[in-house]
Amino acid sequence: MTELAVAIVADDLTGAMDAAAPFARRGARTSVVIALERLAEVIAQGDLPEVLAVNTESRHLPADQAARRVAEAIERLLPLAPQILFKKVDSTLRGNVVAECLAARRSSGRGLLVCPAVPAQGRTLRGGQVYVHGEPLASSDYGRDARSAPPAEPLPTLFGHEGLAFPVIPAGTVPDESDAIVDAVSETDLKALAQRLLEEPWRWLVVGAAGLTEALSDSLFPTPAESVPLTPPMDSLLFAVGSRCDQARRQVDHLCDAVPGLPVIHAMDDDMARPDPARLRLIVPERQPSARFTAEQVAQGMARCIGELLLMSGHAPLLFLTGGDTAMAVLERVGVRQIVLAGEWAPGVAWGWLDGERDRPVMTKAGGFGDDALLARLGQASTTRG
Structure with missing residues (x-):
């Protein structure tokens, strides 16, 4: 059986895809299970990939239902002993971000290290607050999402409502605390964070988006496989x-x-x-x-x-x-x-x-x-x- 390097739990399908794709681009065998209900079947087949992502399809569910689905996904993935356990969240915080993170925290027994920045797409994190192209999240286009508007408050406040104190840590550092939010305004920040994470990966349930999986893929699979096709067939x-x-x-x-x-x-x-x-x-x-x-x-x-x-x-x-x-x-x-x-x-x-x-x-x-x-x-x- 292939050793599972990364297990990703995402709240929607496109999120699972874009979080997992950087690993595939670097030659890692990578699969995305389109629904939680299919995960047990895929695991039972054996011959697991190096990177396995699952879509819990929970972004638009009530918070308690979303939490249960995330907990089930974590419980199914933990016995596979992934080197990195990753909770993918929307980089603009749409969906049940806090409820799902806390469910994953309870199920995994790990501390949360939260960094949803994607600087390449203009999504940065400063003082625990998400910015989109330099504009505070709440006043951006995403703040008007018709189905799943993001919260107006910064991440430390959101977790604080649940009775948890999440310190905000400077970019590129890994905290001593059991839970933390890490600022990031550049890809360099994310690469530094990824390298530090891999020193003690078992401590953390990593919470982030495609920016951080890109950085982790660079550290875990530094030499892309030459056989990886770079472009899809586009005759139709x-x-x-x-x-x-x-x-x-x-x-x-x-x-x-x-x-x-x-x-x-x-x-x-x-x-x-x-x-x-x-x-x-x-x-x-x-x-x-x-x-x-x-x-x-x-x-x-x-x-x-x-x-x-x-x-x-x-x-x-x-x-x-x-x-x-x-x-x-x-x-x-x-x-x-x-x-x-x-x-x-x-x-x-x-x-x-x-x-x-x-x-x-x-x-x-x-x-x-x-x-x-x-x-x-x-x-x-x-x-x-x-």
């Missing part, structure tokens, strides 16, 4: 953009400008999914953004539309899924158990193969990740390679 590409955040909308606009005549299907406007010879296609919820549908309705509508297209097309295009709810709904509809990761196409854009089948490629991205032109670059790359 289906964009499915279910996220309705402002950044995802800007990315769609740039994609449509960059690829004139791009076929667009509007999943919630009763468009009929139909075969289309175009190699590049886009599915979005509506012609005009509105509040007519809940996030769950959008995710299920997108999944239905994509499922119909896949059945009619006779082949599997590269699926590009953005938005954790949409990605999860699509994968459940097509009956996927896990994704074997190959790496990243760009920071925050993970890709791999559905159930390890090389003719079923998939790529995921959290809705708010990436610059405005990210989808346009991917679309143009597909067109050029075709």
Whole structure:
């Protein structure tokens, strides 16, 4: 059996993917179990990867239910004796961050070391407060998230409400305390923290996002394997953009400008999914953004539309899924158990193969990740390679 170097527990699918992807890019055998209900089955198969992530799909659940799911995931992973036990949280603190961290703390018996910074995406941590491109989290676009608005208070205050004193530690240092929040404003800070963590990894349940897993991958797997493919097959590409955040909308606009005549299907406007010879296609919820549908309705509508297209097309295009709810709904509809990761196409854009089948490629991205032109670059790359 392969020694498990890293076990990751994430509250949504795209988070599990982007946290695990840096390890795959460096040649580590890496898998993402798409749902907690599939974890026991994957473990029982044996031949575990070096990095195993599981999605508890708990971001939008009531806090007590989310805590129970995280505790179950930790309890299933601990017997595998991972070198690093990692609780992935949203870098903008959406979801049940405190409840899930405390559940993981109780189940693991380890202290929490919290650092959700992703400096490469403009998310930094100063004084225990999250900033997005230099702006306090509460006043950023993420502060207006329709389904899961982040808290307005800094992390020490949030944990303090639960009766826990979490000191804020300077960047790059590991505390003597049993629990702590570590500031980070640069990738250098995260690399220094990762190196210190690996001196005594068993002390901590590490809480963070893709910024810290990137730094840990650099320390654990310093020499990328030459055989790792760097780009996915893109002879046929289906964009499915279910996220309705402002950044995802800007990315769609740039994609449509960059690829004139791009076929667009509007999943919630009763468009009929139909075969289309175009190699590049886009599915979005509506012609005009509105509040007519809940996030769950959008995710299920997108999944239905994509499922119909896949059945009619006779082949599997590269699926590009953005938005954790949409990605999860699509994968459940097509009956996927896990994704074997190959790496990243760009920071925050993970890709791999559905159930390890090389003719079923998939790529995921959290809705708010990436610059405005990210989808346009991917679309143009597909067109050029075709």
